[in-house]
Amino acid sequence: DQQVKQNSPSLSVQEGRISILNCDYTNSMFDYFLWYKKYPAEGPTFLISISSIKDKNEDGRFTVFLNKSAKHLSLHIVPSQPGDSAVYFCAKGDGSSNTGKLIFGQGTTLQVKP
Amino acid sequence: NAGVTQTPKFRILKIGQSMTLQCTQDMNHNYMYWYRQDPGMGLKLIYYSVGAGITDKGEVPNGYNVSRSTTEDFPLRLELAAPSQTSVYFCASTQRMGDQPQHFGDGTRLSIL
Numbered sequence: 001d002q003q004v005k006q007n008s009p010s011l012s013v014q015e016g017r018i019s020i021l022n023c024d025y026t027n028s029m030f031d032y033f034l035w036y037k038k039y040p041a042e043g044p045t046f047l048i049s050i051s052s053i054k055d056k057n058e059d060g061r062f063t064v065f066l067n068k069s070a071k072h073l074s075l076h077i078v079p080s081q082p083g084d085s086a087v088y089f090c091a092k093g094d095g096s097s098n099t100g101k102l103i104f105g106q107g108t109t110l111q112v113k114p
Numbered sequence: 115n116a117g118v119t120q121t122p123k124f125r126i127l128k129i130g131q132s133m134t135l136q137c138t139q140d141m142n143h144n145y146m147y148w149y150r151q152d153p154g155m156g157l158k159l160i161y162y163s164v165g166a167g168i169t170d171k172g173e174v175p176n177g178y179n180v181s182r183s184t185t186e187d188f189p190l191r192l193e194l195a196a197p198s199q200t201s202v203y204f205c206a207s208t209q210r211m212g213d214q215p216q217h218f219g220d221g222t223r224l225s226i227l
Contacts, residue, residue: 043204043218100145104156
């Protein structure tokens, strides 16, 4: 069973507009969620996270929203910049576990056009 | 600030050969992980370690082995390479569990021919 799903393989937006990346998950009460960005030939880099007790977390141009009733997570990038073009992965961790293991979605490729 | 270092960056193996993918981190992190990423897919956990001397299987451990004799190093061993193991391999580490992010190396691209 796929615990974390990113149903959109790709997204294209114009520079300066909002990018919205989505992620659905199966439920666990103590989960926490992270977004990673990945450029070609590099490893994923951490972008932003949110714990299950919050609905929103903001860091500069990046905001993550958590809708627990819908089991849905979204990342908003405003305004989008060409340097944001990358693959974005959402990931889920189990806060009740002592292993720190993460489950990743399939990724969404974002292209920001100048 | 080296972070997580993986070697080699690229490797081509013949079916049946063996090799070790190296991973070292200089952040004194207790938790380390090995993932593989296949085209169009997310990262799948192969093995992980919560400290020196402690390792456990992840989601896709078959065909791989690991060891953790020091805090810094977490090598991944392929004993009998198979074409299904063609993938990009990422090593990651974190200081502790919870919402602390994992830090990733730049990966090893492995082709089995």
